[in-house]
Amino acid sequence: MILIFLGPPGAGKGTQAKCIAKEFNIPHLSTGDILRFQLENNNEQTKQIKKNMDSGQLVTDEILNSIISNRICQKDCNNGFILDGYPRTINQAIFLEDQLKKNSLNIDYIFEISIEDTIVISRINNRAVIEKRVDDSDVTIKTRLFKYYEDTKPVSNFYQKKYGLIYKTIDGNQKIEELNSKLLKLLKKHWFWLIIIYLLLTSAL
Ligand code: AMP
16 A cells, blocks of 8 residues: 655645555655664765755755655565655656656555644644654744745645545644544555455455
């Protein structure tokens, strides 16, 4: 099962993706987490990545596309994966389309978590106290939201046009647990039908 989570920073993409990943035993690929992990190596490239991340700017498409093309080919992605924080630009979305096609993979659902900016800002402020992320500061939140509307919102429009039936806009203003149980219900139903179709196809051979 391949899922994509879209939405502004602080919308709850990671929380939802983590829980679904655990339930379906597929990896949760958060490009933010992958980049933060890479920062443990101190070299010229990671210095530049850190600078972009700390200021709320995006890291280059080239770096992100290379991370994703390597990651989705790994063995633990054989039964699917959940993308959280990627694609964030139209270039990345087009690159991903190409990668999926090359590997004969199909997206099952694209979830766009829609949420008011004021709620996003208050959630990120709360997270800043707990996780102490440099990019959760007041000024950086504004840059990250600006980059979201400028670069990532067009990705939502791109997917909505291309994949109307599997594109779901979900209300991120509701409680995390409430949203989570709705998503799990939808995905379990979807999973059930995938298994039935698979069984029918294999028994017909
Ligand atoms: P996140 O943890 O998803 O909020 O990402 C933290 C930061 O990592 C972002 O503000 C960007 O600087 C960088 N980043 C993560 N994913 C991407 C992406 N797909 N494209 C560009 N930059 C990214």
